[in-house]
Structure formats: structure tokens, C-alpha cells
Amino acid sequence: MLRLRGITKSYGDLRVLDDVSFDVRPGRLTGFVGGNGAGKTTTMRIALGLLSKDAGTVTLDDAEVSAADRRRFGYMPEERGLYPKMKVLEHIVYLARLHGFSKADAAVDARALLERLGLGERLSDNVETLSLGNQQRAQIAAALVHHPEVLILDEPFSGLDPLAVDVVAGVLQERAAQGAAVLFSSHQLDVVERLCDDLVIIAAGTIRAAGARDDLRARYSSRRFELVSAGDAAWLRDEPGVEVIAFDGGYAVFDADSDETAQRVLRRAVGQGDVASFAPQHPTLAQIFKEVIQ
Missing domain, CATH: 3.30.70 (Alpha-Beta Plaits)
Known part of the structure; x- marks a missing residue:
């Protein structure tokens, strides 16, 4: 289980996170929601070790998260970060190889994942020629191809049409069913409500509500x-x-x-x-x- 406790972060006199605490449990989808500037991306980057914190702890299975642990993470940033001149399949295979997969295993897994995400007819296309929605699917494949134990996804449904949302949602549900702990942010509250098991609501850098979706609905x-x-x-x-x-x-x-x-x-x-x-x-x-x- 990924656990954040007492995470605090300031830029000068501006405190952007204040005592942020919540859990991301294996086998469950956790929806992370809040307005623009609420602190979602900052929190996720701290969990990933991409940004330092002023106070608090990030643990995985009750131990402080190490650099080796973070190799078991998959991350999809809100900004697209793929190499535009690489072919789609080539790119995802390359990322799998960086995580230690053999060339043969990387090719098999990358192809299967891209086809599952609806990119089977785009495997030989350069990333830059894809539509924005298909680039988003490729970015998701990049986060998933090494079978991470923890998935952190920043706005994974952004730019996707309703059919693509269903495809991506299905893939995330499959990964959770296989035991992954999945944290994703989204402004599409209807999608979050339909998909997630747990909810975390943040505003002005503080957690306003957190818990199982049905428990929160009953509580309020x-x-x-x-x-x-x-x-x-x-x-x-x-x-x-x-x-x-x-x-x-x-x-x-x-x-x-x-x-x-x-x-x-x-x-x-x-x-x-x-x-x-x-x-x-x-x-x-x-x-x-x-x-x-x-």
C-alpha cells in the first residue's frame, strides 16, 4: 500500500500542501479530485520522488519509498512526454527494455497493450502524427508497459472521446484487478464516480475528504x-x-x-x-x- 502522511510543501511564504495524508490501496482505483491549483499534481510528484517535500512521509508497504521502489511505479504526467519522431510500437518497446524486459518480451507486451488500448492500427506511425487522443493512449501505454505495482496517472482521460474513456477505464480496472494500486486525477467527476473504489478530495492544499466511495456517499x-x-x-x-x-x-x-x-x-x-x-x-x-x- 502506498501511504502519504503529513505531506507539507511551501514555495516561499505560499504553502501549497498542508498535512496531506491518504492511502492508495492495492487492487483498488483511487480517484484524486480537486480544482485547478488544489495541489493534486504537486502531491503526485512528491509521491514519485520528482519533487521534494518539506515534511511528511511517503511509504510503500510500511517502508520509506526508495529509488528502487519507484522503479515499480508507473507514471503518466499531464504533459505529454513521448519522443515525437519515434514509431509508436518502437517507443513502447524501448521503454519496456529500459525496465529490464528482454527484446522479445518487450515486443510482445508492448504490442498487446497498444492493441488493447485501441492503437493496433497505429503501431508503425510516428508519435507526432497521432491525434491528441491517440497520443494520450500511447502515453498511458508508456506508464503501463512494465507492469508497475503502483500507478499514478495525472488526468489520464483528458482529450479522450467517450469510447476511448471506456477503453482506458477498462484497462485500469484490469490492472487494479491484478493487484496494482492505482491513483488517478481527473476533472471528469462522472468518470471518477463510476470508476473509482476510493476518493480523495483536495482543496487549497488540504485534504477535505477521503475514503471509500460508498462510505463518503453515505456520510454526506x-x-x-x-x-x-x-x-x-x-x-x-x-x-x-x-x-x-x-x-x-x-x-x-x-x-x-x-x-x-x-x-x-x-x-x-x-x-x-x-x-x-x-x-x-x-x-x-x-x-x-x-x-x-x-
């Missing part, structure tokens, strides 16, 4: 419920402690001032007729994000 849930029934739910408007948010015949969304109120509504709904469903509504990641950064 209000008492908002959805009722679907066979009868007319207009009676909800007269229930004490209830604020109706949406209403259409037997369908209603409402806020209750207590759990007891919600249970009273459910009992009355059952008495009025068949209840198809009655369930709490959990907030979206976008709603949680807005709440915790205020």
Missing part, C-alpha cells in the same frame, strides 16, 4: 428519499416534517426532517396502496465535492 447523504407507488402521492405535501422536492402522480422525491418522519411516510404509503420502491437518494460526487470545498 441528507435524508432525501425517492418514493414510487401505485397511488397518488399528493398527500405527501401535507405531511409534517416533509419537504417535497419533485412530484409526479405516484412518484415523489422528498426531504425528511428525521428518520422517524421517513418511516412514518413509508407506513402511510404502504397503507395507501402498492409501493414499488422506497429508497434514500445518495449524493453524487459533484455534490459532495461542492459541499466539502466550501
Whole structure:
């Protein structure tokens, strides 16, 4: 497990990270979200050893991360860093060889990965001739080709169309299923919410929320419920402690001032007729994000 504890970083009088602490667990996808300038890239570069920290620790499996450990990392920066004149397959094979793969193994793994990422027809193209989206896929291949145990990806979905997002998401899920610890940042909150197991929200250099996605959704849930029934739910408007948010015949969304109120509504709904469903509504990641950064 990659663990950050008490990470602090300042530039002169400007503190850009303040006591940043969170975990990136093996076999799980951790989404790292925050606005521009929140500290995501700085945090990731410190974890990778590309940037010094003023205080705090970065450990892997309870030991301080060493230079040798970082060879087990895969990193995709937000800025593209491939050699534009190299052919796509040649480039990824070259990177695998730098990590100690034999020429034959590097070629097999690089080809399979590029094909999985949808670049099978571009293997002999120079990197500079690829579209921006395909350059992004090649950059992801560069981070993955050596089968890293820890993956740190800065905006991996930037510039990708929806189909490409699904392809890349599938590849990251496969790597997590194989045991990799995956940390990725993204401004596409809907993708993060759909893909990640854990969430870390940062604002102004401080962690505002961190934990399992479903735990955070439960933690920030209000008492908002959805009722679907066979009868007319207009009676909800007269229930004490209830604020109706949406209403259409037997369908209603409402806020209750207590759990007891919600249970009273459910009992009355059952008495009025068949209840198809009655369930709490959990907030979206976008709603949680807005709440915790205020």
C-alpha cells in the first residue's frame, strides 16, 4: 500500500500542501479530485520522488519509498512526454527494455497493450502524427508497459472521446484487478464516480475528504428519499416534517426532517396502496465535492 502522511510543501511564504495524508490501496482505483491549483499534481510528484517535500512521509508497504521502489511505479504526467519522431510500437518497446524486459518480451507486451488500448492500427506511425487522443493512449501505454505495482496517472482521460474513456477505464480496472494500486486525477467527476473504489478530495492544499466511495456517499447523504407507488402521492405535501422536492402522480422525491418522519411516510404509503420502491437518494460526487470545498 502506498501511504502519504503529513505531506507539507511551501514555495516561499505560499504553502501549497498542508498535512496531506491518504492511502492508495492495492487492487483498488483511487480517484484524486480537486480544482485547478488544489495541489493534486504537486502531491503526485512528491509521491514519485520528482519533487521534494518539506515534511511528511511517503511509504510503500510500511517502508520509506526508495529509488528502487519507484522503479515499480508507473507514471503518466499531464504533459505529454513521448519522443515525437519515434514509431509508436518502437517507443513502447524501448521503454519496456529500459525496465529490464528482454527484446522479445518487450515486443510482445508492448504490442498487446497498444492493441488493447485501441492503437493496433497505429503501431508503425510516428508519435507526432497521432491525434491528441491517440497520443494520450500511447502515453498511458508508456506508464503501463512494465507492469508497475503502483500507478499514478495525472488526468489520464483528458482529450479522450467517450469510447476511448471506456477503453482506458477498462484497462485500469484490469490492472487494479491484478493487484496494482492505482491513483488517478481527473476533472471528469462522472468518470471518477463510476470508476473509482476510493476518493480523495483536495482543496487549497488540504485534504477535505477521503475514503471509500460508498462510505463518503453515505456520510454526506441528507435524508432525501425517492418514493414510487401505485397511488397518488399528493398527500405527501401535507405531511409534517416533509419537504417535497419533485412530484409526479405516484412518484415523489422528498426531504425528511428525521428518520422517524421517513418511516412514518413509508407506513402511510404502504397503507395507501402498492409501493414499488422506497429508497434514500445518495449524493453524487459533484455534490459532495461542492459541499466539502466550501
